[in-house]
Amino acid sequence: MKNQYILIVTLTLILSFAFYISEAQVSVEINKKEFKQGKNGFKDAMSSVKYADEFYAKGQPGAYRMALTEYLKAYSYNQHYPELNYKIGACYLYSTEKAKAIDFLDNAYKAKPGVAEDIFYLLGWANQLAYNFDEAIDFFRKYKNAQPQEKSKKKSDVAAVYDVDKKLSECEVGKKLLAKPIRVFIDNLGPAINSKYPDYGPVITTDESLIVFTSRREGSTGGEIDPNDLLYYEDLYIAYYNEEKKDWSQAINMRTLNTEGHDASVGLSPDGQILYTYKGVPDGTLFESKLEGDSWSKPREMSKNINTKFHETSASISYDAKQLYFVSDRDRDEFGNKSYGGKDIFVSQKLDNGKWGPAKNVGAPINTKYDEEGVFMHPDGVTMYFCSKREGSMGGYDIFYSENDGAGNWGEPVNIGYPVNTPDDDVFFVVAGNARYAYYSSAREDGYGLQDLYRITFLGPEKMMVVGSEDILIASSTATIQQKVEQEIVEVKKVRLTIMKGTVTDALSDAPIEASIEIVDNDKNELITTINSNSKSGKYLVSLPSGKNYGIAVKADGYLFYSENINIPEATAYQEVTKDVVLSKIGIGSKIVLKNIFFDYGKETLRETSFAELERLVTLLNSYPDMTIEIGGHTDSHGGLQFNTQLSEARAKSVVDYLVDKGISKIRLAYKGYAYLQPIATNDTDEGRQQNRRVEFKVVSIK
Amino acid sequence: MNKKLLFLVLFCMMFSVIFAQQTKTDTSQIVIPIKIGFEGDAAIDDTTSTLIVADDQQANIAYNDGVQFYQQNQFDASIQSFTQALKLNPELTKAFYGRGTTYIQKKEYQKALDDLTKYGEKFKDDANVVYLKGYCAYYLEQNDQAVEAFNKAMDMGYEDVNMHYFMGVMKFNEGKYEEAIPHFNKAINIDPNHYFSYNDRGSANRMLEKYDDAIADYNKAIEINADIALLYNNVGSAKRLKKDYDGAVKAYDKALSKDSEYHIAKNNKAITLYESGKYEEAIEVFRDVLKLKKDYAYAYNNIGLCYYKLKxxxxxxxxxxxxxxxxxxxxxxxxxxxxxxxxxxxxxxxxxxxxxxxxxxxxxxxxxxxxxxxxxx
CATH class of the missing domain: 1.25.40.10 (Tetratricopeptide repeat domain)
Incomplete structure (x- = not known):
């Protein structure tokens, strides 16, 4: 009986010790004799392996993490089993800590070269991730050579070979990018922002004053864990940059926006007033939330032109708020164009009714048969940043940029380079208005755990390094000749953008005002966009790409509008202009300078670039039918008084004539030429004289 | 041989000094072995080439003193005597020649040019004087005048290795390296041992980034005169520029073996180490350069570059x-x-x-x- 018992137990153990894992065709066979810890250790290890294999077979990130935990327990008893090393390596590769895979896979391969059918592939991948591109290429080739010949291939084999060709291509790209790294600082945003959990998906305002991001940290809304990856559900967090402390405020959970499910940040308008978020339900959907005063509106699901039954995952609004770029895996756009494969980037135009129009695939060369993700439109209006697994990536998603020629054509995307890009996935990359700084998430050694948010500072090409060298080249002379140095002008990508920001306040009370800010292209007499200042803070921010003569009108009910003119030549580099706007309530004596009224030189002829401003005046006068006004013409001190009086009066009359022509009663309009007798600035400088040459609008009476 | 002829021979010998070559090349000028003076009777007008013993005795005596002082390398006294001779007899044109050539020895080229011009006004066919005027203009960096004089001398049938050499150097200094090379070639044709021309042609090739040709020229110069540190340094620099760092270091070491205080070669050696990524080693050598020349800004700059590379x-x-x-x-x-x-x-x-x-x-x-x-x- 005793012998029988021993036999049964032994057989049971033998049977249960031989595992067969169908997916990878690898079994972890553990030999009891090799266990130094004896019976208990062997038993524990067996238990762990069995448990782990169940998770491993599921093939999901969370399951790999669970399997990994158990495999590592078994590993603590015995480190020499090739199959166990292989499994641990594979688990690392398919979860978040990919860099740890290589040692285990190496151990497995050295102990048993044929440990698994795909060991070469995994070793190639692990080496690729470790920047060992030559070794990776070697392993990928071995894997490829070991595949069945063309005729006998099954579909899955073809896919595998195809994938390995892409991997080989990525390694070649990686070698090239690694040889010419771009110069950057990559700085962790610190503990106020980052946690030991994954933090990712940063979105910023153009001036980097605010950041919203996604975190899987403890304390998420609902406190539940996603069974797919064993991490807390995504929540949105927000932080503000403190100019005085030169640091970020402690990130806080955006409770009003978060739900118990996934809530991720995907886009933010340049002025930080509209936030685009992603929710996993029902099937990957984009939402929009607006900052109203100091609180965010309830996220509103975007229209059906944006969201479909497919997955929509990221979004970015153009600087003029007229276009929304987003990512979707839909199979065709609403114009019937077939998608390129996987996830593509689409664009929707804002319609006159304020809604988003039908989406269109942005096409080649942006979209490819591979996945595109994380689209970000820079406020310069011409540069699109996105990530893609396309050819030219060094592995996984890489960040690329492309520039629009102004006629709607996108240039060939350019890989932004190493070390920003890595052989792993690099996604969700947003760039500040000055294009010198960018933000993204990365899993780096100096992080607080898993993925953290980082700020990139682009340093531009290597500065010249010239050795002090001389030779006496002419034998008959003592004169030394220095080594010839070519002064190579390095090309630095310049952002031609002006950020104008400030606050809108009431002239008397200093209270912030929610005003609408119209941006007009004076040359085309075309409204570019209208944005609002924040009702609570009065703050506003507008992005003005160079190359336009902008007319800016700040309007609020009951106030005289404020007019500003900013002519930004094409070559103007990045600049930030702070312009606080003070609005005066409409009342007798209140006046404004009409800065967007232009005349021919030395004449009273109105230029067409003035029409947008004049139309605003017409609208105002129509809104207040009882208002009578005076248009005052002013000049600088150049020229005689008589000439300037005549000129300023004639110009004021031209404005009045325009208004009359537009139906405003003549009796409501007075005009006067003040010449240079009421200067508002010095006449000793060009700038001062320019301010003095002006047309003013003054309320004479109103009921 | 009469006395007049004896004096003529002495005079010719006196002005035909070829200057010794130097081995240390970093701080002192290499003096070009030029010939100054009368090459022979053909270049001399009989009435003025002989030492004058009759007529206007006082002027003649002063002139003769000038010649003798020159022989004794007492150039100031020589000039004084020629000046005295001219004071006594302003028509004694030969004294302008004598004083002019003496000024050349003192490197007072403008004064030399003035005297030789006065002499040349009377003896327009004297090709040697035309050449000497070009020589002075060359050192006065009046390149147009120098070139004009040299060309005129050549048109008059005058041939001299240094004339072509100078023409090459002027082209080199103008950055016209391609145009410099034919002049150095002519100098080498006239004097196959003219190692200056080999060196300078090598330098022209170096500037044209023809490093192998440059190295060949420098080595040819070394074959002719193996003692000049500068030549080895130039070999080193050409090799460094073609990224033959080992060869460059060897050449610089050779230069330093010829002149251990040649700070330029040491600096270049250290640069070679820097360029080959041996930053710590380079710093040590740059520090050695500073022992030779403590205020050498280049070495400090280069040390800075090494530290920069070392982060x-x-x-x-x-x-x-x-x-x-x-x-x-x-x-x-x-x-x-x-x-x-x-x-x-x-x-x-x-x-x-x-x-x-x-x-x-x-x-x-x-x-x-x-x-x-x-x-x-």
Whole structure:
């Protein structure tokens, strides 16, 4: 009986010790004799392996993490089993800590070269991730050579070979990018922002004053864990940059926006007033939330032109708020164009009714048969940043940029380079208005755990390094000749953008005002966009790409509008202009300078670039039918008084004539030429004289 | 041989001195072995070439004294005597020649040119004097006049190795390296042992980035005169430029074996180590350079570059600062210091340095400054 018992137990153990894992065709066979810890250790290890294999077979990130935990327990008893090393390596590769895979896979391969059918592939991948591109290429080739010949291939084999060709291509790209790294600082945003959990998906305002991001940290809304990856559900967090402390405020959970499910940040308008978020339900959907005063509106699901039954995952609004770029895996756009494969980037135009129009695939060369993700439109209006697994990536998603020629054509995307890009996935990359700084998430050694948010500072090409060298080249002379140095002008990508920001306040009370800010292209007499200042803070921010003569009108009910003119030549580099706007309530004596009224030189002829401003005046006068006004013409001190009086009066009359022509009663309009007798600035400088040459609008009476 | 002829021979010998070659080349000028004076009777007018013993005795005696002082290398006394002779007899044109050639010995080329011009006004067909005028113009850096004189001398049938050599050097100094080479070729044809021409042709080839041709020329010069450190240094620099770092170091070592105080060769050797990535080793050698020439701004700049490459930006800044303290207009040192400050995120300081470099004429610095206004956080 005793012998029988021993036999049964032994057989049971033998049977249960031989595992067969169908997916990878690898079994972890553990030999009891090799266990130094004896019976208990062997038993524990067996238990762990069995448990782990169940998770491993599921093939999901969370399951790999669970399997990994158990495999590592078994590993603590015995480190020499090739199959166990292989499994641990594979688990690392398919979860978040990919860099740890290589040692285990190496151990497995050295102990048993044929440990698994795909060991070469995994070793190639692990080496690729470790920047060992030559070794990776070697392993990928071995894997490829070991595949069945063309005729006998099954579909899955073809896919595998195809994938390995892409991997080989990525390694070649990686070698090239690694040889010419771009110069950057990559700085962790610190503990106020980052946690030991994954933090990712940063979105910023153009001036980097605010950041919203996604975190899987403890304390998420609902406190539940996603069974797919064993991490807390995504929540949105927000932080503000403190100019005085030169640091970020402690990130806080955006409770009003978060739900118990996934809530991720995907886009933010340049002025930080509209936030685009992603929710996993029902099937990957984009939402929009607006900052109203100091609180965010309830996220509103975007229209059906944006969201479909497919997955929509990221979004970015153009600087003029007229276009929304987003990512979707839909199979065709609403114009019937077939998608390129996987996830593509689409664009929707804002319609006159304020809604988003039908989406269109942005096409080649942006979209490819591979996945595109994380689209970000820079406020310069011409540069699109996105990530893609396309050819030219060094592995996984890489960040690329492309520039629009102004006629709607996108240039060939350019890989932004190493070390920003890595052989792993690099996604969700947003760039500040000055294009010198960018933000993204990365899993780096100096992080607080898993993925953290980082700020990139682009340093531009290597500065010249010239050795002090001389030779006496002419034998008959003592004169030394220095080594010839070519002064190579390095090309630095310049952002031609002006950020104008400030606050809108009431002239008397200093209270912030929610005003609408119209941006007009004076040359085309075309409204570019209208944005609002924040009702609570009065703050506003507008992005003005160079190359336009902008007319800016700040309007609020009951106030005289404020007019500003900013002519930004094409070559103007990045600049930030702070312009606080003070609005005066409409009342007798209140006046404004009409800065967007232009005349021919030395004449009273109105230029067409003035029409947008004049139309605003017409609208105002129509809104207040009882208002009578005076248009005052002013000049600088150049020229005689008589000439300037005549000129300023004639110009004021031209404005009045325009208004009359537009139906405003003549009796409501007075005009006067003040010449240079009421200067508002010095006449000793060009700038001062320019301010003095002006047309003013003054309320004479109103009921 | 009568007395008159004896004097003539002595005079010719006196002015046909070929100067000794030097082996130390870093700080002292290599004197070109030129011939100054009468090449023979054919170049001399009979009435003025002989020492004058009759008529106007006082002037003649002074003239003869001038000749004798010249023989004894007493150039000041010689000039004084020729001047006295001219005072006594302003028509004694030969004294202009004598004084002019003596001024050449004193490297007072403008005065020499003035005297030779006066002599040449009377003896227009004297090709030797035309050549000497070109010689003076060359040293006065009046290249157009020098070229004109040399061409005229050649048209008159005058041939001289140095004339072609000078023509080559002038083209070289104008940066016209292709045009310099044929002149050096002519000099070499006239004198196959003219190692100066080999060296300078090598330098022209170097500037044309024909490093192998340059090295061949330098080596030919070394074959002719193996004692000149400069030649080995130039071999080293050509090899360094073609990235033959081992060969360059060997050549610089050879130069230093000829002249252990040749700081240029030592600096170049250290640069070679720097360029081959041996930064710590390079720093040691640069420090040795400073033992030879303590105020050598280049060496401090180069030490800074080594520290920069080693990512020791504080030490780099210190070295660049020392270089700047020695040469306040060392624009590259400002560029480098700015770059090191940038790496330490000291952007204000970096921008200040780049702006200074821009002020000093380095246009490229303007590009660097463009980031300064954006660096606000």
């Amino acid at each position: 020791d930006y504080d030490s780099a800044i210190e070295a660049f600062t020392t270089a700047i303290s020695m040469d306040s207009e060392y624009a590259y040192a400002y560029i480098h210091r700015g770059s090191a400050k940038e790496m330490l995120r000291k952007m204000e300081g970096a921008c200040d340095d780049w702006k200074k470099a821009k002020e000093l004429g380095l246009d490229v610095a303007e590009e660097y400054c463009s980031v300064c206004i954006e660096y606000k956080k």
